[in-house]
């Protein structure tokens with residue numbers, strides 16, 4: 291086996307790592323593999339006593355992790371990966387399976403059981419190969435394996451143990467240690483693959499790839515014994531989480547895997563950290579009616595009920611006066627204080643603090659106060675708050691008064707003349723969104739936007755107000771423009787029309803990255819008139835502006851229509867009016883490129899989209915699949931969806947019909 295050719299077989303394929311483990315990502319990245327990370331939502335709830343050997347448990351967990359992602363992606367991400375890789379690492383000692391400790395005491399229990407002894411580390415790996423069939427169904431083929439490494443720990447004194455535990459390192463690691471870091475100091479010897487202990491057996495994986503690709507038994511030969519069509523062979527996770535009717539708990543034997551209730555339980559169940567914790571101290575387990583399993587946690591005095599198909603349904607806590615957890619309190623206070631942080635940012639931006647400290651870094655509070663015409667006390671508080679928010683930092687100097695300067699964040703985004711300045715958008719947040727949100731309670735009760743309640747000043751229609759709004763749109767468009775413009779290969783398109791393109795921020799970025807493209811910005815006459823304030827110094831005649839109303843007027847001819855942050859503002863009704871006009875102006879093969887915040891399919895996030903919806907006057911936030919369905923009704927078939935580095939996702943759709951242009955995925 292030669293490594294590089296093996297990895298290079300995967301070039302151009304959509305390889306997905308179904309793991310949140312940073313170590314797995316690093317191991318594979320260092321090996322030169324290009325992949326996307328989609329952490330698995332599989333809840334590690336398999337009953338350990340169902341498996342004859344510990345490695346079977348690790349392999350089955352790895353399979354379920356990978357399959358969950360392989361099954362989810364065509365629906366959630368609207369793309370089918372070529373390969374999904376899942377892994378699960380466990381440690382076994384004295385017949386017990388150790389996973390990641392749930393708290394310091396659990397870590398102590400694990401590490402003291404490893405002290406002075408040899409133990410085994412197993413990593414189960416599952417490779418799921420996805421084959422899309424013509425009818426859009428997907429066939430899955432599964433290859434799995436495991437690797438064992440023996441590790442011997444030195445005798446660990448109590449002091450050593452606690453010092454290590456207090457370093458925090460054990461908490462997200464199988465067996466409670468990280469061999470690659472401080473944990474390496476506890477180890478006397480390693481027999482076998484070191485990377486297997488860290489979380490991924492790279493060598494064995496490459497050998498498997500070699501077999502898959504170089505021996506050509508997989509993609510071409512579906513009858514191979516090594517390949518399994520998963521619906522024939524893999525029990526679903528709920529089946530595996532049930533105890534067999536005759537399974538007995540051997541509580542008398544401490545080495546029996548079933549003796550420790552923690553082994554039967556998963557730490558990852560439930561959505562919240564609170565429910566994760568309540569799993570960990572469970573110390574009795576009883577079978578209820580209707581296939582429910584009840585878990586009694588005597589220490590936390592709580593009962594959790596697991597149903598056959600749903601995982602945890604309920605978590606009833608009997609006593610509520612226990613110490614609140616620090617992270618929970620922190621999270622709540624972060625939310626409570628969110629508005630204060632926003633307002634501190636708005637104020638510092640409005641007073642010009644970031645511009646001032648860019649031109650004169652190292653001023654103290656008194657000097658800043660003088661320059662921005664504020665009180666010394668007020669400036670001092672504001673500057674300190676900005677330091678705590680990571681927007682400013684204090685410069686080291688001998689003088690007793692702290693001297694302030696911008697952090698990279700402020701330099702990059704908060705200066706009014708920064709390339710990606712959000713100054714205009716911050717002003718919009720302060721002047722328009724902030725007052726709207728102060729009426730949120732009525733907005734929610736009445737189900738209407740509160741725009742008319744926000745006091746209108748008589749010059750609301752003034753040029754200055756319009757320019758301020760355009761500036762806000764301009765700054766947020768500039769930040770997202772590159773990600774949208776480069777999301778797909780658009781080389782087959784020569785003319786584009788950016789509908790509602792405002793100042794042309796998007797259009798100028800598009801022509802920068804697509805040398806053959808010309809873009810017409812189509813917007814309302816008042817917008818087009820003011821857009822010249824925003825044109826770059828050296829305008830390019832590949833960008834032109836056309837005034838019109840896209841609901842009423844004829845649209846310019848183009849072979850690519852661009853709609854960035856337009857559709858979420860429209861009701862379904864208006865959206866159909868606009869889409870039918872675009873469809874009428876498009877010929878088969880024409881593209882429609884959407885830039886929007888795409889909600890999760892279950893509408894559980896992202897919060898930036900859901901929070902924005904709270905102040906929207908009409909329209910609604912939608913998921914990529916929803917947009918895709920709406921566009922399909924107008925003959926646009928979704929070609930690709932891309933989750934970009936910016937807040938916006940990108941979706942490229944193509945007008946159906948006989949076509950000459952066929953855009954490729956970049």
Ligand SMILES: O=c1[nH]cc([C@@H]2O[C@H](COP(=O)(O)OP(=O)(O)OP(=O)(O)O)[C@@H](O)[C@H]2O)c(=O)[nH]1
Pocket residue numbers: 308309310311312313314329330355377378379380390462463464467468469470473487488489
């Ligand atoms: O010496 C080390 N041993 C183990 C680890 C890390 O431990 C975890 C094992 O946990 P698991 O297999 O359940 O994987 P997760 O981290 O939960 O990620 P998934 O999303 O894949 O479930 C793993 O991260 C190892 O890397 C270590 O770092 N050093």
